[in-house]
Amino acid sequence: MYSKISKKGGGTLSNEGISRKKGFFYELKRKKILFMMLIPAMVFFALNSYLPMVGIYYAFTKFNFQGGLFKSPFVGMDNFRFLFESGKLKQLTINTVGYNVVFILSANILEVFFAILLSRVVGRMFKKVSQSIIFLPYFISYVVLNAVVFAILNCDSGYINTMLVSLGAERFDFYGTPWVWRIILVLCYLWKNVGYGTVVYLAAITGISEEYYEAARIDGANIIQQITRITIPLLVPTFVILLIFAVGGIMRGQFDLFYQVIRNNGVLFEATDILDTYVYRSLKQNFDVGMGTAAGLYQSVFGLIIIMLTNGLVKKLNPDYALF
């Protein structure tokens, strides 16, 4: 839409040449107010994120309390060994990335789909009530969800098994069957998060100018056409943002979901173990700052590589959607 508009704010060509030479301070002076408006964010991220980032150094030390961050002995890559030598890193990486990909895709498709339906359906009351309902699960912690999932799936008195038995079928041992959890975990994730994402898309749809639809209607477009030709293309920037955020954290699993719902059931691990649960299990008994940081660093580097690739790809397709 606006990519065609010339970048007026950047000034004329000659002006740009000067600003490049004069650099930062020239810009600072010219855009004083904008810079000032950035101060809260700068302070926030400096304190909350960048200063604590020195802690990454923990990953390379054998921590002790007297030495603290900088005087504990340097051990190189030793803290990474519990990841790399576990023989599970490949499986864990595949699981983590795999689940996240499925989460991202299925959630976004459903969210866009329902956001569109909700934005178009008539009946204010219906709209309000249903929106509230699909949003509510976001408040439920996975600890509580675990109790509900257990109530539904357990072998002896679970809803599903009671039903199967009354239908004369065999009981199904959910908690002893790894593969079904690939589906159940995705359902749990969707249950909790679809409402949240739907709100994001709904807000984006609300921001679309009515004029476009007006024009389309005049051209004789039906509802489906309006949706596919106007709404969906205009949701792409929002989708890209959600995607980029999800992709950056692709090595970080939904720890609470996996940990609370599966608990310590080793039988299911081959299908349900992700990097976060593995690290937690390994370190829970004796929290080691060095190893914990090392695991985090692995996730970060992996995420950074993936995100660089994704952003590059987005940039190639449409530079306007790229994040940076």
Next chain:
Amino acid sequence: MKKESLKKLLAIGLTMTIAISSMMGCGNTQESSEDAGNEVREETSEDSNETIASENPVEEGSSVDLSEQVNVVIYVTGSEPDHFDKIREKLNELTMRDLNCTVDYNFFNSSDTQQKYMMLLSSGEQIDLIYSGNWLNYSSYAMRGAFEPIEDLVKEYSPKIYDYIGTAGWDSAKVNGTAYMIPCLWKEYNLFSITYREDLRKKHDLPVPDSVENIEKYLQGIKDNEPDIMPTLEGVQTAVANLGSYFRAIEVFDSKYNWVDWRMPYGIYIDYDDPSQTYNYWESDNFREDMKIMKRWADAGFWSRDALSSDENPEDVMLSGKSAAQLGVAGIGSGVMYTDRAKENDPNTEMEFVSIPYCYGKQRSVSVAPTQNGISVPITAQHADRAIALYEKILFDEEYFNLIMYGIEGEDYNVVDGKYESIPGGYGREASRLWCARTDEMYMPTIADEKGIEMKEQIAKYEGPNKVGGFVEDYTPYQIERTALMDVVTQYLIPIQAGMVEDVDAAIDDFLEKARAAGLEKVQAGYLEQYEAYVESMDNWSSWSE
């Protein structure tokens, strides 16, 4: 484009440098904040600026200089109990009167206690006393330098505590030759019992479940006769001593072997009568046999197929009548409580418990290690002298002890025949979480505790020394392997223990293979080396064999 990204990197680099330099600053202050009243510090003394607390002239006996008013900061685990405000207020009155100090008594509570503990200790905040214990990895924190060496501090500031703990007590708290904790000498027996339904047992003429065979008969009897009742509710128990977690039902094997403690990590069996005898339980046929029993029980449907994921509260489940036994109930009181509560809940049910594992089966009971509960002085303490003086008061002064442990007499509790009776709605018994301060002299049993007291007396008759209580493992040499092993145990061993595997032998082979790949052999060798050194050193100790 390339220039752009270079600039980005530079920008990041710059922020990092600023960040690093400011954190450097923090490192220094952290060191200077250590109190200077302590001469034992060797490693850090070279760069610690001599600051704060004025040098106190050391006199004979207690040598705490009370001239300056200070604030002592205490941290204990758990959440702050109701009505603690008034306890805190009263405590401050007492300390202002006696010790010229105020007390900042804090609780730390979090879904992740270990992590919070770590953060508190590494944050550099002033903490003068902190609860410590084996279950909070006392030895590991001690080895990483979180605590001050405490023996000399206590000797100087509270000779009374020093004498009370005694040589054996101090020895038990030593990590690589230095004590970092005032251990707790109060005898506690962490007994496990089996709770069962006496009414059902009588009804179906089943044996009392007091041995592996009888347990099986009892559970089978329930299974056969009571289709609506789950014979037992079992689940994964988390424990510090056993590499994180285990399946609760394996407690029953404790009565089978003459080992020091089945909760020894890494599958090492240590013989109780001759602790120098060790062998590898996981590699033994016994282990395979035992696990086959578990498999048989699981297949017979003694516990739910969902046991590994179940989050149900076993106590509630049993009281609700849904299950007919629990195989590993911790604490002496549990059994007593079950029987009482069961009656209260439904007069027709009758529960009983057997505390066989130590008491009847092996005729032996062992109290928990003194380092199970204790108190330490972190390196960030500023008033270790006053803190230790305060701890002396808590340990030996009835006014302090009763206030902290039981609250205010008449408001929170009554004393009936020298026994404690709680007043409903008051401050909870021992809610200050300062269990480490229990002493035989001060401890007040509860009025409802008769059966418990009786049992404790009985148990005490069978008491044998805790032969490994003083052994402290230093797993730093094999920490990586141990970490990997912990994961293997959860993933492969626990399902075997729960009988949730197709073929026990194959599963065990698989488990051992994975465990070896994780470095089991290195871990066991490292552990045994230290353990053997400990056994050798203990030969000289008089109380070794009683």
Next chain:
Amino acid sequence: MKISTEKIIFNMVSYLLIIILSAFCIFPLLLILSGSFTDNLVLTREGYHLIPVKFSLEAYRTVFEYPQKLVTAYGNTIMVTAVGTILGIICVSMTGYVLMRRDFKYRNRVSFLIYFTTIFGGGMVPWYVLLSKYLHLTNTYAARIFPSLMSPFLIILMRTFMQSSVPEELIDSCKVDGANDFTIYSRIVMPIITPAIATVGLFLAIGFWNEWYLTSLFISKKELYSLQYFLYDVLDNINFAKEMAAITGQPATNLPTETVKMAMVVVVIGPIIFLYPFVQKYFVSGITIGAVKG
């Protein structure tokens, strides 16, 4: 005529699908609600049912045992939520606005720096030390507000919303009229982006409302506890009472644990059910935003 049949079919299908999704979402919630009103032991034995098998208010009685404390927790959580949300909206929208301005030369670099924090982090310990030891946030409301004031996600989301609903020409014409950058933001941009503010505000509010982790790290004074943490603490105290009973053999009355967990959910969600429809009206389609265009 053709359009209206199409509309009817579309609506019918939509209704059906939305009802299915709503049912999927609400079923567990109903189980939780009913669970919270069930007797604890009966719940343990009989499991969850849509209608309580044995009705009991025990769980709520436990949660409301000290109504004054609960009110305090509610009160300060409402306060933190209100203050945090307002401050958060200001900070997030201001940042989003700057990053949206095409004439701001460093917008991509700053966006990257902000985004970068979601990928790399130094872990908990240094962060905790900084906030507690150097910023002295322990036992202050600031500890519950500051760390969740902004998030990269919300900033970038705001930027995207602004890009798609605030036309470049509008800003340019304002500049020609002599308005400064802040005036454009406060007078022109903010009123246009109400749906975005509603969304971001909602997410911020939920974050503050649900907050318990920051409390667990930085707060040890009971009167500063957040609602969620207060409830967590109630549960913890029950468990402690049970443990103590186990150790000493004191008779503990039947303290509910499972049902309390469920009642906690209800207590926390309750007020939000009333908040959401209030925010919702900003999402109801039909607000003409494009009108300002041109």
